[in-house]
Amino acid sequence: MTNSKDYCKENPVKITFLGGLGEIGKNMTVFEDRDSAFILDAGFKFPEAEMYGVEQVIPDMGYIETIKDKLKGIVLTHAHLDHIGAIKFVFEKIKLPLFGTKLTLGLASTVIPGRYKPYEEHEIKPGERFNVGTFQLEAVYVNHSIPDGVGFIIKRKGCGTIFHTGDFKIDATPIDGRAIDLQRIGMLGREGVLLLLSDSTNATRDGLTGSERIVGENLERLFRKIKGRIIITTFSTNIHRIQQIFDISWKLKKKVHVDGKSFVNIISVAKKLGYLNIPDGLTVDINELPLIPDENLVILTTGSQGEPLSGLTRLSSSTHQRLRILPGDTVIISAHPIPGNEEFVNRTVNNLFSLGADVIYREEEGIHVSGHASGDELKIMLQLTKPKFFVPVHGETRHLFAHKKIALDVGVEDKNVFILENGDSLI
Ligand SMILES: [Zn+2]
Ligand SMILES: [Zn+2]
Structure with a gap:
């Protein structure tokens, strides 16, 4: 019998970034091991001003084709189009069960064409655990510019814990009274986080984003x-x-x-x-x-x-x-x-x-605040989770590098921070 340490070594998690790095938009990440895989978010990007006549830019779907047999579902952090807008393009290749909170699933269904319906839906609640293939997931409530956003704790039996924040900010006085679950995130930090993936959108801004x-x-x-x-x-x-x-x-x-x-x-x-x-x-x-x-x-x-x-x-x-x-x-x-x-x-x-x-x-x-964490909130996230490894995500290259600097400031080791590009895999 192999012990869990050997299992993790022989069957490592591979994370492949199909979009969302070096850009803001078309977020899509694949988590997989030997036996199973899931997609975290499937979004599109609005075209830039110079791309005349282009309506939507989508992640490269070629990789999905190669792991089709292992894929067990699409897990959604929230219902912004840069996270759900490309579900229909995945469904074109393979129809997968969707995992998301109530509002996220409700809004996702409005952007999925009728020809793919019905499809399998799993409503998840923050704090509850669920399995997708060999992965055990738990949603953690976060604040963002849309309700019902979550980050995900991603585990496999006996292997290191991964935490993906999703798009987030810290709002101590949210309109609906539901604040980001900092208690759970702090507890997670004490349990030990091997790898943190965190929202970099506002990493170049100092201070707090505001309520x-x-x-x-x-x-x-x-x-x-x-x-x-x-x-x-x-x-x-x-x-x-x-x-x-x-x-x-x-x-x-x-x-x-x-x-x-x-x-x-x-x-x-x-x-x-x-x-x-x-x-x-x-x-x-x-x-x-x-x-x-x-x-x-x-x-x-x-x-x-x-x-x-x-x-x-x-x-x-x-x-x-x-x-x-x-x-x-x-x-x-x-x-x-x-x-x-x-x-x-x-x-x-x-x-x-x-x-x-x-x-x-x-x-x-003062008629708008962002839904993304600024420098001080990113520091709090890093301090609470104390990750060994860190990958800044959801940002243009300058945002990723600014987020790296923040991570080094709070004590993550330089050699353990990875600035990646779309198409890169991390094992
Ligand atoms: Zn968002
Ligand atoms: Zn986003």
């Missing part, structure tokens, strides 16, 4: 001050932000009209699954708009990234089918442009000003 709650306070201050119609946009998956916009509007006796297909879809799924609370009588249909005084109307629309077909972009070019920008309107962009989208957003803002609207979009207004 979503602050955004609500700033939005309320603005909503009270603005006299005319308010047209507001944010990421359509930022359900806590949407909840705050609804809550403030309700408190100030305003009505909300929801414009744009992706908002309507996501809001209906989130409401059905219990992640959004919308009081009866708050939202109004487009036909009711003429009956509502300007100062009582909030229009929530898509287009925080200046996407060409979104509601706000159409409003800014006066090509929206049912709505027009009028002098006296105030537009609030409660988001930050994803790198590559700045030009689109600037064009939209310029056009809105030209039409006579006031536009509130600058970071200094």
Whole structure:
């Protein structure tokens, strides 16, 4: 009989990064041993400005083909498109069971075409353990710019523990009262972590990212001050932000009209699954708009990234089918442009000003916080987990190197930090 140490040595875990390194987007990582494998997240990336005519960029699926027989499932950290947008391309090769939290599975089903349905779904709850092939997993609740995000503890019998944070930040005053499970992460650190993979998106920013709650306070201050119609946009998956916009509007006796297909879809799924609370009588249909005084109307629309077909972009070019920008309107962009989208957003803002609207979009207004951990939060994660080995993930090359520096600062050994590229494997 071989003991577990020999087993781990003879049958090591191989981690292959198919996307998400040296870039922000198309996150997809394969964990495998001799007997089984699973995919952690399958996302796409929005094309960069110079890639004319390209709608989506997806990870290289060739590798999936080579390990098809071993694959046991796709495990999802959260429902952002850079983590779920390429599930359909995996399904094209092989239909696998999906493992995710309730909201993640609910939103994933909206981006998987009907021809792949039904497929096997396993709802997971933070703190519960489950098996995927030879791997034992446990989801750990994390804060992010979408509810129900998790990181994963990944174990095999008798072998070293791996922890993948997923996209995360530390929010001590989250809107729904659910804070990242730092207790579990600290306990894990005491049990021993062989390898940490951690979100690097904001590794170049010092300090703390800040709580979503602050955004609500700033939005309320603005909503009270603005006299005319308010047209507001944010990421359509930022359900806590949407909840705050609804809550403030309700408190100030305003009505909300929801414009744009992706908002309507996501809001209906989130409401059905219990992640959004919308009081009866708050939202109004487009036909009711003429009956509502300007100062009582909030229009929530898509287009925080200046996407060409979104509601706000159409409003800014006066090509929206049912709505027009009028002098006296105030537009609030409660988001930050994803790198590559700045030009689109600037064009939209310029056009809105030209039409006579006031536009509130600058970071200094406090109308947006990121969903990713900044330097101090990354230090806390490293301190709590005390990993032997460290791989910074989810970032452009400069973010990965900044995260490496942070890891060295808190005592991870230089030779144990690996900066990898897409296509690389770690054994
Ligand atoms: Zn995310
Ligand atoms: Zn992400």
